[in-house]
Amino acid sequence: MSTPPTDGPDWRPVRRVRAHEEVLARIEEQIAAGRLKAGDRLPGERQLAESLGVSRASVREALRVLEAMGVLVSTTGRGPDAGAVLVGRPADALADILRLHVGLAHFSLHDIVETRRIVETWAARSAAEQAGPEHLARLRDAVSRMAGPGLTPDRFNQADADFHLALAEASGNTVVATLMHGLRDAVGRHAVEAVERLGWPESAAILRADHLRILAAVEGGRPDDAAAAVRDHLARSYPGH
Amino acid sequence: MSTPPTDGPDWRPVRRVRAHEEVLARIEEQIAAGRLKAGDRLPGERQLAESLGVSRASVREALRVLEAMGVLVSTTGRGPDAGAVLVGRPADALADILRLHVGLAHFSLHDIVETRRIVETWAARSAAEQAGPEHLARLRDAVSRMAGPGLTPDRFNQADADFHLALAEASGNTVVATLMHGLRDAVGRHAVEAVERLGWPESAAILRADHLRILAAVEGGRPDDAAAAVRDHLARSYPGH
DNA sequence: ACAGGTGAATGGTCAGACCATACATTGGTC
DNA sequence: GACCAATGTATGGTCTGACCATTCACCTGT
Numbered sequence: 001m002s003t004p005p006t007d008g009p010d011w012r013p014v015r016r017v018r019a020h021e022e023v024l025a026r027i028e029e030q031i032a033a034g035r036l037k038a039g040d041r042l043p044g045e046r047q048l049a050e051s052l053g054v055s056r057a058s059v060r061e062a063l064r065v066l067e068a069m070g071v072l073v074s075t076t077g078r079g080p081d082a083g084a085v086l087v088g089r090p091a092d093a094l095a096d097i098l099r100l101h102v103g104l105a106h107f108s109l110h111d112i113v114e115t116r117r118i119v120e121t122w123a124a125r126s127a128a129e130q131a132g133p134e135h136l137a138r139l140r141d142a143v144s145r146m147a148g149p150g151l152t153p154d155r156f157n158q159a160d161a162d163f164h165l166a167l168a169e170a171s172g173n174t175v176v177a178t179l180m181h182g183l184r185d186a187v188g189r190h191a192v193e194a195v196e197r198l199g200w201p202e203s204a205a206i207l208r209a210d211h212l213r214i215l216a217a218v219e220g221g222r223p224d225d226a227a228a229a230v231r232d233h234l235a236r237s238y239p240g241h
Numbered sequence: 242m243s244t245p246p247t248d249g250p251d252w253r254p255v256r257r258v259r260a261h262e263e264v265l266a267r268i269e270e271q272i273a274a275g276r277l278k279a280g281d282r283l284p285g286e287r288q289l290a291e292s293l294g295v296s297r298a299s300v301r302e303a304l305r306v307l308e309a310m311g312v313l314v315s316t317t318g319r320g321p322d323a324g325a326v327l328v329g330r331p332a333d334a335l336a337d338i339l340r341l342h343v344g345l346a347h348f349s350l351h352d353i354v355e356t357r358r359i360v361e362t363w364a365a366r367s368a369a370e371q372a373g374p375e376h377l378a379r380l381r382d383a384v385s386r387m388a389g390p391g392l393t394p395d396r397f398n399q400a401d402a403d404f405h406l407a408l409a410e411a412s413g414n415t416v417v418a419t420l421m422h423g424l425r426d427a428v429g430r431h432a433v434e435a436v437e438r439l440g441w442p443e444s445a446a447i448l449r450a451d452h453l454r455i456l457a458a459v460e461g462g463r464p465d466d467a468a469a470a471v472r473d474h475l476a477r478s479y480p481g482h
Numbered sequence: 483a484c485a486g487g488t489g490a491a492t493g494g495t496c497a498g499a500c501c502a503t504a505c506a507t508t509g510g511t512c
Numbered sequence: 513g514a515c516c517a518a519t520g521t522a523t524g525g526t527c528t529g530a531c532c533a534t535t536c537a538c539c540t541g542t
Contacts, residue, residue, distance in 0.1 A: 005460065014294055016494095016533095016534095017403075017498095018494065018495090019494075019495065020305065022496095025476070028330055030340065030352065031341065031344040031345060033345045036348065037345060037483095038345050038346070039496070044522075044523065044524085045523085045524070046522095046523090046524095054495085054496085055496045055497070055521060056496090056497090057301075057494095057495070057496070057497095058496085059303045059492090060298075060302060060303075060524090060525090061302055061522095064302045064305050064306055064499080065305055065306060065308075066341075067306075068306040068310065069309065069337060069341060070338070071341050074523095074525095075503090075504090075523085075524080076502070076503045076504070076523060076524045076525075077502090077503045077504030077505060077522080077523060077524080078427070078504055078505040078506070078521065078522045078523055079504065079506080079522090079523090080505090081505095082503090082504070082505075082522080082523055082524080083522090083523060083524075084523095084524085086345065086437075088340075088342055088345050090338050090342050090347065090348075094308060094335075094338065097310050097311070097329075097334055097335065098306075098333050100272065100327055100329050100417075101311070101312070102312055103269070103272040103273045104252030104272060104278060104279050104312065104327065104329050105278065105279070105329075106279065106329030106331065106415065106421075107331075107416050108414055108415065111414045111415050111416040111417070112416055114414055114416075114417075115360075115414060115416040115417055115420070118360065118363045118417070119356075119359065119360075120357065122359045132358070137362040137405065153260050168287050172500045173352045173355055173356065174347065174348055174349065174352050175348050175352040175353055175355075176352070176355075176356055176359070178348075179356070179420070180250060180265075196507060207269065212318055213315075234246040257502095257503095257525095259524095259526090260525075260526065260527095261524065261525095266518085275542070284494080285491075285493085286493070287491095287492090287493095295526085296526060296527045296528075297523095297527090297528090298527070298528095299525090299526070299527085301493090301494090304493095315492095315493060315494095316492085316535090317492060317493045317494075317533070317534045317535070318491080318492060318493080318533090318534045318535030318536065319490070319491045319492055319534080319535050319536045319537070320491090320535065320536045320537075321536090322535095323491080323493080323534090323535065323536080324491090324492060324493075325493085328508055342525095372504095422512090446515090468501080473492065
């Protein structure tokens with residue numbers, strides 16, 4: 001942490017630290033030290049500002065950052081549940097980052113889809129090895145909602161999202177599940193395009209068959225088949241990627 | 242987008258939209274429409290506030306969020322380069338999210354390491370198939386810096402980070418490279434622990450041999466060997482995970 | 483042509499006020 | 513005593529206006 005010894009003066013430019021960054025650092029300290037955990041409430045904005053010696057505006061900027069990262073949620077009003085409460089909801093934050101950088105052309109759709117293939121084939125493999133009954137039930141439910149009367153492209157897309165999310169969670173790895181969620185959300189609108197490209201409602205039957213194949217492999221405990229089924233499904237959903 | 246027809250009144254609770262969220266939405270609109278891209282400057286905070294009909298404080302909260310997501314950087318002063326400029330730097334943002342949620346115990350170290358193994362074995366495989374001369378040079382340079390006089394645990398750790406980042410970038414997938422970067426940063430301090438656990442300076446020789454093996458497989462264009470070498474290396478670096 | 487001074491535009495910060503929300507408290511009514 | 517309405521209060525949400533620090537553009541005098 002200290003400046004290394006040198007021959008002469010070492011005029012490193014003073015790294016300007018803004019007030020809200022200090023606030024962020026203090027809060028992260030508390031989290032890293034275990035003094036703040038999910039479910040805990042932060043002091044009120046006014047009290048926090050006074051305690052840290054900064055203005056309420058600076059505190060609020062820090063809280064907005066934490067909120068954007070899925071670390072806290074703020075609610076108005078009074079009572080034990082009001083105020084800023086720490087949570088663990090990184091999925092939306094991840095999706096936001098991916099989506100924004102796709103928009104800025106820093107991430108290509110190709111790379112997003114490829115990453116999803118890497119992560120999701122592993123998830124399918126892991127799910128086939130260890131999925132529990134409740135995960136299998138969720139997968140079956142999602143597939144069942146991909147057919148029947150009253151099916152619309154929107155409902156189909158929702159069922160598809162639920163299926164892939166359930167598959168990721170069945171892998172038993174929270175980080176993988178969160179990444180999967182974010183990766184799919186970031187290209188969410190393209191999933192609708194895939195359905196339209198294949199034609200409605202024929203596409204529903206085709207894609208549902210894909211999901212049935214994945215489900216069967218997971219239920220049967222066949223990791224290689226599950227991985228292959230996911231790979232084929234993604235290739236069909238995003239041709240050219 | 243419109244409310245679906247129902248039998249009676251559908252009193253959906255009004256989703257309160259805060260001012261800074263509106264600002265975020267407007268800016269993302271411009272990005273998604275291609276009217277804003279990396280390198281472009283945003284209007285000044287005061288002008289933006291007036292244009293959108295909100296206060297400067299609300300604009301600033303939105304800008305802090307975008308900054309936390311690696312989408313823009315703000316600089317003071319005057320001139321063409323001053324103000325808020327759009328960039329594409331998602332790596333730090335990703336690392337921040339992962340680190341914070343590890344601290345909140347929502348992500349386990351085990352899952353982080355496992356995810357890194359999934360992504361990095363793929364990266365090694367891909368790098369072995371298509372790494373260019375400049376990527377190979379970076380890998381060789383990083384390995385060379387893992388030996389020699391004046392080597393400290395800190396310098397070794399830096400060379401290790403450079404090696405893994407170069408490997409990820411050699412895979413040709415920007416999303417994978419960014420994820421790798423974030424995953425490694427999130428568990429950065431644990432990398433130092435690994436070196437200390439194995440004992441210094443013996444650990445440097447052991448881990449350098451791992452990197453040499455990865456490098457040789459990549460240079461030789463042997464994807465399976467490269468993947469296996471990475472898997473073994475991570476198993477040695479994070480035993481028990 | 484050059485050097486220096488000055489102004490202006492930018493973000494960074496703060497103080498104070500007011501509003502909206504939702505619970506806590508109080509007091510009255512049955 | 514139990515219930516319910518009115519009031520109080522702590523919370524976040526927003527705005528206004530001011531001032532500072534930094535950096536460059538411009539002007540001015542040599």
